[in-house]
Amino acid sequence: MLWHIQISPGPGQPDHEGRRIEREAAELHLPGPWLVSAARGFLIQGDFTQAQIERLASDLFVDSVVESVRVTPCVRAQDGSLTHSGTNQIHVLRQPGVTDPEGESGLNLLRDLGYAVDHCRAIRTYQVDGPSNAMDALVSRVLCNDAVEVAVRGPIPFDRIGLGANYLFQRISVPLSTMNDVELVKFSRDGQLSLSLSEMKAIQAHFAEMGREPTDCELETIAQTWSEHCSHKTLRGVVEFEGKVIDNLLKSTIFQATKTLNLDWLVSVFEDNAGVVSFDHDYDVCFKVETHNHPSAIDPYGGANTGIGGVIRDPMGTGLGAKPIANTDVFCVAPPDTPPELVPPGVLHPKRVLRGVVAGVRDYGNRMGIPTVNGALAVDPAYLANPLVFCGTIGLLPRGKAHKEVAHGDLIVALGGRTGRDGIHGATFSSVDLTSESQGISGGSVQIGNAITEKMVLDVVLQARDRELFRSITDCGAGGFSSAVGEMGANLGAEVDLEKAPLKYQGLNYTEIWISEAQERMVLAVPPEHLEAFQALADAEHVESTVLGRFVDTGRLQLRYEGEVVGDLSMHFLHEERPRVVRQARFTPAPETALDLPERLNYNDDLLAVLANWDVASKEWIVRQYDHEVQGGTIIKPMVGSHEDGPGDASVILPVRGRWRGLAISCALNPRLGSIDPYAMAAGCIDEAIRNCVAVGADPSRIALLDNFCWGNPERPETLGSLVLAAKACHDLALAYQTPFISGKDSLYNEYSHGDVSLAIPPTLLISAMGQVPDVRRCVTMDLKESGNSLYLIGETTDCLAGSIWVQHLGLKGGRVPQVVPEAGRKIFAAVHEAISNGVIRACHDVSDGGLAAAIAEMCMAGRLGASVLLASVPGADRGISESAILFSENPTRFVVEIRPADEPRFREILNSQGVHHWGRVGTVDATPNGHFIVQGHSGQNLIDIGIPQMLSAWRRTLDA
Amino acid sequence: MATPRVLILRAPGTNCNEETAYAWEQAGASCETWHLSRLLADASQISKFQVLTIPGGFSYGDDLGAGRIFATRLGTVLGEEVRKLRDRGGLILGICNGFQVLVRAGLLPENSEIGPVTLTRNDSGHFEDRWTRLAPVPGRSPFLTSAEPLEFPSAHGEGKFLTKSAEDLERLQQAGQIVLRYIDAEGNPTQSFPQNPNGSAGAVAGMCDPTGQILGLMPHPERHVLPYHHPRWTRSELRAEGDGMRLFRSAVASLSE
Structure with a gap:
């Protein structure tokens, strides 16, 4: 018998889920109004009487204080149909073979308690009042994610839970030898293999040499291994740029700088799942940042959920297994207030995307017990169809555990979740453009996460590592077993019996098992x-x-299914014989154009607009949803200041309890500049990520960097040209600042096409920084501390407004591009670090988005203290820069610091002894109640004079504002 | 003075066990962390310990409701042993998910006059991590020996305390079982967000059984052990140690008497 336990909010209790559905329907502009009651529930198949199951429901499934329950037997529909239109009751449950954590937990508990239960599945039930002609749209766009779920209208029409048909083995070989070029291309595209013609021909030739046809499984294995996602064929290929041939762009720029620097604190870089550096005598730390863009575009919650879940497995699979100690997340979306009619077909509204990705990271990271401590949000209309989701994880690794090697005879052991149908073709899917059909064709590439399973796996891995029970470990990411086993055994060989893999349901064929x-x-x-x-x-x-x-x-990589060989590939062919990609690149810099800027007597409104800009505005509504303090090591929180709402430059964590050495974690990205000057953009991001770390107390000589390139289609020479320039900047700045890159990742093809419309993202480089803090007790935060203290600006201010928030707000284009001057920057970083280490800095904030005006405004808001600033005191102000440029220019390598009067001589001494040229005392922290931020211009008038409450209300913009 | 022995019980999804053990150890206790199934195999092992702690996390994913699966296992198999531990003077502490477990297992409020209580979804509808100020009521629970306010972070999605009726809440207060309340800047129990982060009735942040030996609270004392854990340590006078240590030290002191 199949029983439905339906659990609804009790009388007078809020229906959060119902309200969420109504809100989403309204945001999608589905014709309404909608009135939705939501219930959670379970389908339980077993031999129970009505009384027994009711008892079980109330004992185990229902919170009697706030919920009510109804238990009903399910009866098979006479006509066999799944859907009765005309009723407004809708049930949603997971498709067979797809992870169902709640159902699995229910089943396990019932069985542990001794009940004979065949199946237990979670189900959601909605009672919907609304326009019947829009009901189908509500079901498919809000209630049910077709990729992994199934919706049933009317009474539940089945009396048992189907598990899909069993798989009947049949070896499939592909007649590749007889295909011509057109057929090869068609076969690759139809099978979602994402292999180019030259790659297909290389495969054809390889099998012709062996005198047989490939199996489907072999082709899939090659496609996964050769995918852009797994092999980075563009960045490791040949690029012809400005008449020169660059052989392996990554190796000749970013790796090269790390190699040249040859620093003794690097442990394992660019060779494992995360880059490893030494931390103290007993521990190393590692860091990896990944993107999960394409899945998040289709299913924001699931995409971000498995994005963070995936990157957590990177440190777990680094060396012999690191313990994850911090997460980061960065989102790039279109403006959340984009009018719905501008959203193209097959694309989700940015507000929905942002809410979904935040919830996805929240639910996974919090459950794993890893603090999410750093992040950023960048908003640009060009992210409309291709939102970007970056997730990072830092891990802690005992010294001597950073290297691994597989030996002949070692057993291949799979640990953790079962293999299911979710996530087929993710690796190859992320290597192609999104189209308006993407939501239809790529449903299978959506994955479902279950954080608790991963936490349990982590508990096993760390204990097994300490007991030295395994010799090597890696995660199953893109490409599943295919990539994991293929990579681990690349230098040796492997044999796999695919039928041994535990499955979520029995309908998977051998290829699906291998690549799920x-x-x-x-x-x-x-x-x-x-x-x-x-x-x-x-x-x-x-x-x-x-x-x-x-x-x-x-x-060789030999794959068998029930004893029959279904794949037998040469590891060498798989890993070394992919035809190298040769691409053309060029870059035509946009001519510098003068900006026609307004000169005003007062810039209050400009500052308020800058503070309300999505990139600048408070992220508290996101940050608070993350547990940023679990593990008890977060010493500088993401939000700081007197009301714990100021935007900190970097968070600081204590990786090892009982010690004071810390890690500062920060990031930077600037798509506004990316479209104008990719070299300056990359240099500026590196500078900003470093100064964020330095601002809280990190040692500038112990900062490791990560790159994440997100670009459009690299087959377009202009797109690849801008990537080449950004990579060169990474090389140059890493050398100049002695801040090595230790790991990175690229995500290309972030484009959307629909008919003739093509939309590419702006060149986006995320730089993540992990800096070491010698003693966290010396850390400083950015909030103003005490009235009467002096404010200093360190670093040169010039008229460089190109790509600035203010110019974007004005709707203008042009201006000079801010350039990093590393010779000066090095000295500034050293001076700030020395001053912080000596305890002479009370507050320190980096100057970035929104320029000097925004930086000081943020310090005022965070400390609820006013400030008076004299524009003429800004270093460089005497060289004919406009007042507006001083306020809003986004030159790199600048800090605003607060110094107690008694510490000023010592502070000046440090600046002088470190050879810092550009610095000045620009103002004071004010004592006025409810403080005002005042900037006096050259002629004595107040260019800015705003009270803190007014600034706060502009800056605290939420998604609904 | 003998060192109290603390058993920290973890289940799949428990994730605050390490910092909780650290806090106990800093307070002078010795800790062992066991998987729940190890204790289920021989429940009488609990007699080796003076304190049982259920730390925070998402036990079993909170898949059937926060703390429900852990509580079902704890309640059906271990309930008797846990009460024996209390009856011989031992202490039981549930933090966050651990509080939810104690409630669902029927170990709180442990008062036959009162119907079931619950910790349900925050008014905000989602998880939030923010620092909260709490007023302890000393005198009943060995964990709380001073009325001096405590500052701990609250980090949960389901921490809204509710009773079946207003009378039940009143009875619990009368019985002296409501020993921790969210307070505002003036020190008064409050229903306003965000000082009361979840909308708890009666501003309840934590409660004990009638003996005071079983304590459950939503905020995290183990996350305020160092003075540098406090969110405003860079701008105010540094404490000698985090407020959380008062709770752990009081418990250790009471057991060492």
């Missing part, structure tokens, strides 16, 4: 003598572990 990107799985190389101990440990933690095969020194 089902989440929460790790692959380990376990020496046979440790298998028993390893599996006992996993059992004790209730985590499934399965031997899939073994690593063998054959140089």
